[in-house]
Amino acid sequence: MTKKDELKLTEGSHYRILSIGGRESPIETEGIFRGYATLGIEEGGLLIELSDKHKNLTGKLRILPLQAILSVDILDAKEMDKKEDAKETNHYYG
Numbered sequence: 001m002t003k004k005d006e007l008k009l010t011e012g013s014h015y016r017i018l019s020i021g022g023r024e025s026p027i028e029t030e031g032i033f034r035g036y037a038t039l040g041i042e043e044g045g046l047l048i049e050l051s052d053k054h055k056n057l058t059g060k061l062r063i064l065p066l067q068a069i070l071s072v073d074i075l076d077a078k079e080m081d082k083k084e085d086a087k088e089t090n091h092y093y094g
Contacts, residue, residue: 008080009033009046009072010033010077010078010079010080011033011034011035011078012032012033012078013032013033013074013076013077013078014030014031014032014033014051014074014075014076015030015031015032015033015048015072015073015074015075016028016029016030016072016073016075017029017030017046017048017064017069017071017072017073018069018070018071019064019065019068019069019070020068020070026070029048029050029054029062029064030050030051030053030054030075031048031049031050031051031054031062032048032049032051033046033047033048034047034048034049034061035047037063039063039065043065043066043067044065044066045063045064045065045066046063046064046066046069047061047062047063048061048062048063048064049061050062
């Protein structure tokens with residue numbers, strides 16, 4: 001897969017994500033991807049605005065730790081803005 005063909009999560013896209021839950025079943029999260037979140041010093045996660053499938057949590061934000069994600073289903077992908085693609089994020093660790 002070339003850089004041009006690389007798949008990226010885009011803000012505003014609709015995803016269904018399965019993540020590690022309790023002992024019996026994974027947690028299913030469905031909603032709009034709003035960006036990335038930093039958890040602590042070295043951990044990161046996806047920031048998801050919950051869809052109406054989550055009833056009383058509709059519109060709330062959920063952070064899914066990257067290491068807990070099992071699968072991502074793309075339900076509605078938005079095109080990435082050219083300026084968003086050129087934007088770089090710098091992380092500094094001390």
